[in-house]
Amino acid sequence: MKLVVNRDSEIPLFLQIEQQLRYLILSGQFAPGTRLPSSRQLAQFLHVNRQTINNALKMLARDGLVEIRQGAGIFVKTRSSQITQPSEALMDLARHTVRQAREMGYSPDDLIAAISLVGNTHDAAPLPPSGRYLVFVECNQPVLESYKNDIEKEVNIKVIPYLLEELREGNPAVQGVIAGAALVVTTFTHLHEVKKLLHNQTVDIVGVTAGPYMDLMLSVSRWPTKAKITVVMVRRHGALEVAQSIIDAGINFEKLVSCGLDDPEYENYIRQAEYLIISRAAYKSVETLLKPEQKVLIYENVLDRASLNMLKNMLAANEHAIKEA
Missing domain, CATH: 1.10.10.10 (Winged helix-like DNA-binding domain superfamily/Winged helix DNA-binding domain)
Known part of the structure; x- marks a missing residue:
């Protein structure tokens, strides 16, 4: 071939x-x-x-x-x-x-x-005028669509979604769309890389927080430190990020394992766990593997209210600046 x-x-x-x-x-x-x-x-x-x-x-x-x-x-x-x-x-x-x-x-x-x-x-809706849309960047397609829908519903602005991989490819067409955006938005876990990839762009790049983050940390902090914990996401990269967030929050476990549905050993990791953090997108694929005695916490991919309000305020400020110019 x-x-x-x-x-x-x-x-x-x-x-x-x-x-x-x-x-x-x-x-x-x-x-x-x-x-x-x-x-x-x-x-x-x-x-x-x-x-x-x-x-x-x-x-x-x-x-x-x-x-x-x-x-x-x-x-x-x-x-x-x-x-x-x-x-x-x-x-x-x-x-x-x-x-x-x-x-x-x-x-x-x-x-x-x-x-x-x-x-x-050719049949897709035309790109809105410059400054009238956001670009959202995420590493995972289901999560990206979820965040896109959240913002379009709550903030009332068109969102152009891009996978992180598309930015890494450096496609000039993608760069052109980004140049016309009012803001580029991503989660804090990707903020550093997105800023690095778009260092030549003049558009503001902001980080937002997933809604259940604080609730997740609070719940996890109550689990026994000697427990066997497994984090399960659609992709292993996403699971590693969640696990790292737990560590960064000062919550330590003797055994904290990360896996994605793209990991050939994910079924074994799930069976061996006592406590699991599973993303909503991955849950249906692993539900039959779970045992009644396992404690399961579902991780939702939604943006928190403070982040949505921040985007509203930033867009309002941009709109005011355009009118004053």
């Missing part, structure tokens, strides 16, 4: 990968039922983050080209016979467009990725 990524291209890495896999499937080079390499294998082969691979696979799954079977792998679904032969007029248009792209220094792969990006977004 020949897959390449161009790190100098303006096309996001996940989209480059998605388009190449799409071509291999639609051209019949991957037959129906073919098992693709795992996201871990693809990430190692291409030297990219696994989240980049997962984003590409999600797009293919959304379009019905692959099926992601939990614990079994990724399999091709679409039959090449389903592809309609394009008309000669459309082929002429394609040839002309490829020639123009090459004259401008772009490869056919760059062009295909750009067309896909435009095609996937």
Whole structure:
């Protein structure tokens, strides 16, 4: 299988990968039922983050080209016979467009990725005017959507969500959206990295707190110090952050374990625990593993009231400054 990524291209890495896999499937080079390499294998082969691979696979799954079977792998679904032969007029248009792209220094792969990006977004709502939207950055897609919905509902402003991985890729299109934002918002656990990644931006970058943080710390502080504690999140990185927050708060346990659903040993960690902190997003996946005698604390991904009020006040101040200018 020949897959390449161009790190100098303006096309996001996940989209480059998605388009190449799409071509291999639609051209019949991957037959129906073919098992693709795992996201871990693809990430190692291409030297990219696994989240980049997962984003590409999600797009293919959304379009019905692959099926992601939990614990079994990724399999091709679409039959090449389903592809309609394009008309000669459309082929002429394609040839002309490829020639123009090459004259401008772009490869056919760059062009295909750009067309896909435009095609996937042309029906989406247009970006609000500069200064009339927020950008929220988070490492986890379900959590990101939860925070986005919280802010749009409570603060009444459009939120453009980005995964932390998308900032790391340095896509100029993403940087352009960020430049027009009224604020860039992230949780305190990511604030340092987001500021570092966006050091060339002039937009204000602020940190917010998850609502249950203080309640979580208060509850956990009452647990026995000799207890076996396991923190379970969708991704191990998120679990590590919660565990570190517990340590930073001065709450010490003899055995504090962190795991995500992406950890092959997570079932064992859960079974061995006496006390568990489990995110709402991960709970349904692990519910059947829990025992009646285990103490379980559900971690909700919502923003606290003080953070939402702070955002309202900052936006009001920005609005006043714009009117006064």
